[in-house]
Amino acid sequence: MSDTVHTECFDETPTRVVSGHGALGSSRACLAGMGIGKALVVCGENVVKLPEVKEFTEACEGCIEIEVFSGAEPDPTDENVLEGGRMGREFGAEAVIGIGGGSSMDCAKAIAAEIGAEGWINAQDRPGEPTEIEHDVLPIVCVPTTAGTGSEVNPFSVITFTGTERKLVLNHERLYPRCAVLDPALLTSAPKHVRVAAGLDALTHAVESYVSTRADRSTRKWAAECIGLVAEYLPRVAEDAGDMQAQARMQRAAMVASLSFAQTRLGIVHAMALPLSALFGVPHGIANAILLPHGMRFNCPADPEAFAKIAELLGEDIDGISTEEAANLAPSAVEKLAVQVGAPTTMSEVGVEEDAIERMAEDAMSSAHVQVNPREMSREDVIAVYEAAM
Numbered sequence: 001m002s003d004t005v006h007t008e009c010f011d012e013t014p015t016r017v018v019s020g021h022g023a024l025g026s027s028r029a030c031l032a033g034m035g036i037g038k039a040l041v042v043c044g045e046n047v048v049k050l051p052e053v054k055e056f057t058e059a060c061e062g063c064i065e066i067e068v069f070s071g072a073e074p075d076p077t078d079e080n081v082l083e084g085g086r087m088g089r090e091f092g093a094e095a096v097i098g099i100g101g102g103s104s105m106d107c108a109k110a111i112a113a114e115i116g117a118e119g120w121i122n123a124q125d126r127p128g129e130p131t132e133i134e135h136d137v138l139p140i141v142c143v144p145t146t147a148g149t150g151s152e153v154n155p156f157s158v159i160t161f162t163g164t165e166r167k168l169v170l171n172h173e174r175l176y177p178r179c180a181v182l183d184p185a186l187l188t189s190a191p192k193h194v195r196v197a198a199g200l201d202a203l204t205h206a207v208e209s210y211v212s213t214r215a216d217r218s219t220r221k222w223a224a225e226c227i228g229l230v231a232e233y234l235p236r237v238a239e240d241a242g243d244m245q246a247q248a249r250m251q252r253a254a255m256v257a258s259l260s261f262a263q264t265r266l267g268i269v270h271a272m273a274l275p276l277s278a279l280f281g282v283p284h285g286i287a288n289a290i291l292l293p294h295g296m297r298f299n300c301p302a303d304p305e306a307f308a309k310i311a312e313l314l315g316e317d318i319d320g321i322s323t324e325e326a327a328n329l330a331p332s333a334v335e336k337l338a339v340q341v342g343a344p345t346t347m348s349e350v351g352v353e354e355d356a357i358e359r360m361a362e363d364a365m366s367s368a369h370v371q372v373n374p375r376e377m378s379r380e381d382v383i384a385v386y387e388a389a390m
């Protein structure tokens, strides 16, 4: 194992985190050490072409047999899961390795469960009901190629069910990855708009988790770490994909935000962002980035101390001003950061039509994230936040 690669364990997740330059290569030894002889790699069609991934699969030859399922779509569907599951069963996979953004990792988790029980995914299209897994799930290894979702250390898997057009979050402790491999070399091929969207998604996870009604000292510690890292390193990553120190710090930021929000859940911004993606195809991180300052302004009165701290973490000078004044600096600090990294700042810029606001507000209010938002929100409040973001 290279001396730049190290392993960490956390109280918040059973996932072992292996990180550093060369982490992907060293995970080969880790898999072999787990007694795994056959692994199904799950990824999208672009990731399969990455040189690091090719190197990894070639290097496995002789010790671990690899089969590649490159059919994980950007919003993975139940059909992707069935197909990957079939391939994994026929191959005799003993582990599933998800390489890619959140979509590929989420797809890999569901495929690992599907391999053990054919047709399992079909029974999970039940909104509001807990995910059921009564069989053993193959060990899951997640290898992120974007620094955003933090799916590599949490038990969530977002799957779109084609029959009902429902996008549901599966959540079960057996979907926790056994191991997460954070290799910053894998982040460099993503284009700027993807790096920016991913980083702003991680920031939104951290801010929403920090102020969630379920937040505690431990979740706030991780959320605070993420906010500070994003403020410092996202501008560098946006500017230069080859800045490996900044990439590694963003990878850490996304991962620790996930340790936090897996406990607390999210809030108004994620609830409102989902319809922007579902109806207008706005990338998840961009939808969050546009709505985040407006959601923060709405939430500020509920917890000014928390928002004052967030302003400070984002680099604002809060010395000698009142808590309320400091809290009010937090949303504008996010706006400044979004402009600095070149993200869109209004819904109209990304093609959202004003007459969809009522419908989007209905959808947002049905999200479970509403329940942990620090300030109670009505349909009218949501409409006002959308209008402010137009």
Ligand SMILES: [Fe+2]
Pocket (backbone or CB within 6 Å): 149, 201, 204, 205, 270, 284, 288
């Ligand atoms: Fe998110």
